[in-house]
Amino acid sequence: MDCRHLDDYYELYVLGAADSDVAQEISRHLDQGCVSCTSRLREAALNVYFVSTLVPSSRPNPKIRARLLARMRKK
Numbered sequence: 001m002d003c004r005h006l007d008d009y010y011e012l013y014v015l016g017a018a019d020s021d022v023a024q025e026i027s028r029h030l031d032q033g034c035v036s037c038t039s040r041l042r043e044a045a046l047n048v049y050f051v052s053t054l055v056p057s058s059r060p061n062p063k064i065r066a067r068l069l070a071r072m073r074k075k
């Protein structure tokens with residue numbers, strides 16, 4: 001599956017800041033269970049987490065964060 005073009009968007013997606021059509025594409029794609037994107041997303045979530053500990057105002061949207069965590073636990 002060719003999904004490298006999504007690579008640049010995971011951090012934005014985790015932050016809830018990706019364009020809505022990109023966000024939709026990513027979430028649809030993740031629903032298909034793409035392994036590389038799931039691990040890439042996990043990486044992005046960690047990056048965002050580290051950044052958010054440095055810059056308190058850039059915390060990820062709590063709703064999106066909860067959804068991501070739920071998704072990760074399912075796997």
Ligand SMILES: [Zn+2]
Pocket residue numbers: 001002003029034035036037038
């Ligand atoms: Zn993928």
